[in-house]
Amino acid sequence: MPDPAYDHKQIELKWQDRLRDPALYRADPDSSAPKYYVVEMLPYPSGRLHMGHVRNYSIGDALARYMWMRGYNVQHPMGWDAFGLPAENAAIARGRHPREWTLSNLAEMKRQMHRMGFAYDWDLEIATCEPEYYRWNQWFFLKMLARGLAYRKKALVNWCPQCATVLANEQVVEGCCWRHENTPVEQRALEQWFWKITAYADELLRDMQQLEGGWPERVLTMQRNWIGRSEGSEIDFALADSGEQIRVFTTRVDTIYGATCVILAPEHPLASKLLNEEGRARAKHMIDGRAQKDRGDIEKDGYFTGHYAINPYNGDQVPVWIGNFVLMEYGTGAIMAVPAHDDRDFDFCKTFGVPIRSVIRPVDGELDENPKAAFTEDGIVERSGEFSGLASADARSRMNQRAEREGFGKAAITYRLKDWGISRQRYWGTPIPVIHCPDCGVVPIPEKDLPVLLPHDVNLTGQGQSPLVNAAEFINATCPKCGGPARRESDTMDTFVDSSWYFYRYLDPHNDQAPFDSALVAKWFPMDQYIGGVTHAILHLLYSRFFTKVMRDLGLIVNGEPAANLFTQGMVLGHDGTAMSKSKGNIVDPEEMIDKYGADTCRLFVLFAAPPEKDMPWIEAGVGGLRRFLDRVHRFVMRNLDRGGAGDAGSDRRALRKLHQTIRKITEDFTNRWHFNTSIAALMELMNDLYAEEEGLSRAALDQILPSIPLLLGPFAPYLAEELWEAMGRKGPVFRQSWPSYDEELAKEDAAEVVLQVNGKLRGRIFVRFGASNEELEKAALSDPKLQPFLSGKQVVKVIVVPDKLVNIVVR
RNA sequence: GCCCGGGUGGCGAAAUCGGCAGACGCAAGGGACUUAAAAUCCCUUUUUCCGCAAGGAGAGUGUGGGUUCAAGUCCCACCCCGGGCACCA
Numbered sequence: 001m002p003d004p005a006y007d008h009k010q011i012e013l014k015w016q017d018r019l020r021d022p023a024l025y026r027a028d029p030d031s032s033a034p035k036y037y038v039v040e041m042l043p044y045p046s047g048r049l050h051m052g053h054v055r056n057y058s059i060g061d062a063l064a065r066y067m068w069m070r071g072y073n074v075q076h077p078m079g080w081d082a083f084g085l086p087a088e089n090a091a092i093a094r095g096r097h098p099r100e101w102t103l104s105n106l107a108e109m110k111r112q113m114h115r116m117g118f119a120y121d122w123d124l125e126i127a128t129c130e131p132e133y134y135r136w137n138q139w140f141f142l143k144m145l146a147r148g149l150a151y152r153k154k155a156l157v158n159w160c161p162q163c164a165t166v167l168a169n170e171q172v173v174e175g176c177c178w179r180h181e182n183t184p185v186e187q188r189a190l191e192q193w194f195w196k197i198t199a200y201a202d203e204l205l206r207d208m209q210q211l212e213g214g215w216p217e218r219v220l221t222m223q224r225n226w227i228g229r230s231e232g233s234e235i236d237f238a239l240a241d242s243g244e245q246i247r248v249f250t251t252r253v254d255t256i257y258g259a260t261c262v263i264l265a266p267e268h269p270l271a272s273k274l275l276n277e278e279g280r281a282r283a284k285h286m287i288d289g290r291a292q293k294d295r296g297d298i299e300k301d302g303y304f305t306g307h308y309a310i311n312p313y314n315g316d317q318v319p320v321w322i323g324n325f326v327l328m329e330y331g332t333g334a335i336m337a338v339p340a341h342d343d344r345d346f347d348f349c350k351t352f353g354v355p356i357r358s359v360i361r362p363v364d365g366e367l368d369e370n371p372k373a374a375f376t377e378d379g380i381v382e383r384s385g386e387f388s389g390l391a392s393a394d395a396r397s398r399m400n401q402r403a404e405r406e407g408f409g410k411a412a413i414t415y416r417l418k419d420w421g422i423s424r425q426r427y428w429g430t431p432i433p434v435i436h437c438p439d440c441g442v443v444p445i446p447e448k449d450l451p452v453l454l455p456h457d458v459n460l461t462g463q464g465q466s467p468l469v470n471a472a473e474f475i476n477a478t479c480p481k482c483g484g485p486a487r488r489e490s491d492t493m494d495t496f497v498d499s500s501w502y503f504y505r506y507l508d509p510h511n512d513q514a515p516f517d518s519a520l521v522a523k524w525f526p527m528d529q530y531i532g533g534v535t536h537a538i539l540h541l542l543y544s545r546f547f548t549k550v551m552r553d554l555g556l557i558v559n560g561e562p563a564a565n566l567f568t569q570g571m572v573l574g575h576d577g578t579a580m581s582k583s584k585g586n587i588v589d590p591e592e593m594i595d596k597y598g599a600d601t602c603r604l605f606v607l608f609a610a611p612p613e614k615d616m617p618w619i620e621a622g623v624g625g626l627r628r629f630l631d632r633v634h635r636f637v638m639r640n641l642d643r644g645g646a647g648d649a650g651s652d653r654r655a656l657r658k659l660h661q662t663i664r665k666i667t668e669d670f671t672n673r674w675h676f677n678t679s680i681a682a683l684m685e686l687m688n689d690l691y692a693e694e695e696g697l698s699r700a701a702l703d704q705i706l707p708s709i710p711l712l713l714g715p716f717a718p719y720l721a722e723e724l725w726e727a728m729g730r731k732g733p734v735f736r737q738s739w740p741s742y743d744e745e746l747a748k749e750d751a752a753e754v755v756l757q758v759n760g761k762l763r764g765r766i767f768v769r770f771g772a773s774n775e776e777l778e779k780a781a782l783s784d785p786k787l788q789p790f791l792s793g794k795q796v797v798k799v800i801v802v803p804d805k806l807v808n809i810v811v812r
Numbered sequence: 813g814c815c816c817g818g819g820u821g822g823c824g825a826a827a828u829c830g831g832c833a834g835a836c837g838c839a840a841g842g843g844a845c846u847u848a849a850a851a852u853c854c855c856u857u858u859u860u861c862c863g864c865a866a867g868g869a870g871a872g873u874g875u876g877g878g879u880u881c882a883a884g885u886c887c888c889a890c891c892c893c894g895g896g897c898a899c900c901a
Contacts, residue, residue: 218815218896221896222815225815226896230900232901326901327899330900342901343899344899416900537896609824609837617824621838622823625836672828677826678826678836681835688836757882760881765832
């Protein structure tokens with residue numbers, strides 16, 4: 001009789017249907033089990049699921065299933081943010097309303113994910129552009145406003161002409177928009193809303209200590225660089241003619257006696273005042289040049305303003321220049337140039353003939369009167385008045401003291417981090433809940449009037465101004481303070497706001513009294529495990545840390561960090577070796593793969609091809625092998641369900657040993673590292689052995705082996721696991737069973753295989769009982785016939801024995 | 813330029829604490845079954861040399877050194893690839 005075929009379509013349809021009940025996946029809020037909280041990063045609903053998403057989800061899903069089987073209380077939400085901008089652009093392109101488009105897309109993605117068999121609570125999904133989510137975004141905004149953490153200012157902002165909106169610094173990649181890598185970002189001056197993430201710069205930096213070990217070092221380093229704290233001094237140089245102050249920032253105030261000019265950024269407000277017409281033209285040229293791509297390649301340019309400034313320490317008058325290498329957005333936008341002790345200043349001053357004056361010598365060297373290059377290390381300060389002879393560090397602190405005493409400067413800390421600009425000139429996003437009143441100014445909408453909802457009928461063009469500006473019904477409002485006519489804010493919030501706190505809302509998605517129940521969050525947070533792509537290292541992960549700290553200060557939560565452990569999984573790359581993306585057209589559609597091979601096979605394949613932290617190029621050639629493996633599993637179980645037989649003791653022993661070794665191996669893989677590729681390889685080895693021993697297996701051995709197979713397979717290939725489990729007459733679901741335990745004794749080999757080496761070269765091997773003494777092993781090795789040719793006529797110098805493993809004989 | 817990763821067969825990879833390099837899978841080749849094909853099963857597959865054969869000897873984890881009885885793994889120098897940061901004062 002032929003073996004029953006593994007019909008993945010029939011099996012998967014059947015179990016898709018039976019596993020639809022959300023109650024199966026829901027965590028028990030009263031559970032005393034050790035908690036384990038897995039959250040998945042969300043794909044944008046602007047496209048369909050692709051194999052990259054399938055891999056990301058499969059990693060978390062396998063882990064969640066295993067944790068359930070170990071008795072953990074798993075909250076394993078997968079849901080979606082309805083991200084504004086992509087949704088809006090896609091909706092415009094298809095001539096549909098963003099809301100309609102978003103919801104239908106969410107439904108489609110939900111269907112696909114259900115088809116893939118991801119175990120998740122199907123009630124939990126959140127579309128963050130829905131009214132209830134607006135409400136709490138806006139509520140947070142008002143809280144921030146009240147605390148001075150939200151403010152509005154006119155600022156030079158990054159503007160993507162393609163998106164027709166503003167971008168945060170974090171969203172600019174190599175001078176281009178993160179979504180349009182060929183569109184250079186422009187600078188525009190606009191009134192914008194900001195959130196004061198800089199108020200938490202120090203804490204965001206300091207608390208990274210807590211994350212050490214739990215978060216990848218790479219991510220922490222990226223955040224550290226991004227925050228970019230540097231300690232130094234701010235010093236005022238007064239203009240010789242007008243007395244107006246130029247404040248400079250330096251980390252090397254100890255070199256200030258060597259300052260030979262002051263350089264302003266071309267955008268510096270004072271620059272336009274000091275410059276003549278020609279100078280202003282030069283400044284504009286510098287600004288334009290910088291807007292182009294490769295900043296590092298731009299040659300130094302400068303222009304003398306014709307004015308002089310006074311070094312407050314020694315009264316020297318130094319020329320004031322503008323320079324294209326001085327950045328307005330860092331420090332104070334002005335520097336003192338110390339060519340003798342800074343590479344960039346050296347470059348600049350050499351080029352423009354500004355004098356060079358050395359004031360620092362190496363601790364055990366002379367002052368270099370005529371340096372060929374800048375000496376940038378700390379040393380001993382010379383020619384610096386009362387500070388001469390001091391070590392650099394010492395000089396810095398004494399100079400700061402003097403600056404403070406005399407009122408011309410102070411010690412200061414500068415950050416590279418800028419406040420988070422959250423204004424977007426788009427339709428599809430959370431409206432910023434304020435009103436502009438001609439009499440009262442900016443007036444927040446009272447909490448009781450939230451949420452402010454988007455008007456439904458707008459003219460979406462994707463061009464120029466936000467469509468909300470022209471939506472009269474929306475824009476014309478009444479001032480909540482004076483009752484007079486006023487204008488509603490037309491900016492909407494950056495959608496990174498939505499993703500900054502969605503994982504809290506997941507715990508309590510239907511709460512209409514508060515963003516979430518604080519007690520529930522206190523019980524679950526910080527989440528034990530967060531999984532996401534490294535692409536979010538400084539966007540989402542920094543924002544959500546900031547949000548967490550703000551919410552803590554609002555008294556909503558008690559944790560200071562959102563996630564104790566972060567795992568950054570690798571991407572699935574297209575055939576061309578670059579990340580899958582719709583614009584490149586290299587995405588692989590899971591729908592096709594599922595039809596062809598089945599959902600289980602697809603999941604198994606993406607987990608098997610590479611360990612999860614590694615990028616994985618999509619090479620379909622290997623998928624068939626995984627399908628064949630599942631076929632083999634199915635066939636083996638099905639044809640041995642009712643088979644009788646006395647069996648062979650040797651076969652039984654070998655098969656059971658392999659079984660227990662496999663359980664041990666997979667358990668260790670889940671516990672120590674998530675290398676599912678080796679777990680799956682172990683399962684394949686088990687099946688290979690079972691096939692080899694099949695003839696000799698007794699009924700008793702089969703009764704032990706068969707039920708273990710779906711349990712071990714469950715985290716990786718859930719549909720087949722359920723099917724086999726049911727075929728054995730058991731009640732599911734598999735992921736709610738106990739994880740099988742292994743017996744160390746049964747897993748043990750009969751004898752230790754000991755490798756024999758002579759001078760480190762493999763010359764033979766022997767089998768001995770476990771725990772044989774070093775003397776026994778040494779004796780066995782020295783008398784082994786295979787080793788004699790290499791030992792005869794030689795003198796044994798040393799014998800190294802590693803019990804149960806190896807003997808190495810050193811001869812001369 | 814600076815800071816992280818990484819470099820192992822034809823390919824994806826494994827080797828988890830310094831102890832048999834290449835598990836597992838793909839692809840390839842050969843065989844069995846079959847009228848035939850598919851499916852399935854079995855064998856070979858890092859490489860060079862010796863041998864009719866069983867078998868044996870050598871080389872080999874980007875390159876060059878080093879430590880060690882023993883190195884893919886540790887140390888030093890360099891090359892290449894990927895990522896992040898980059899006139900950050």
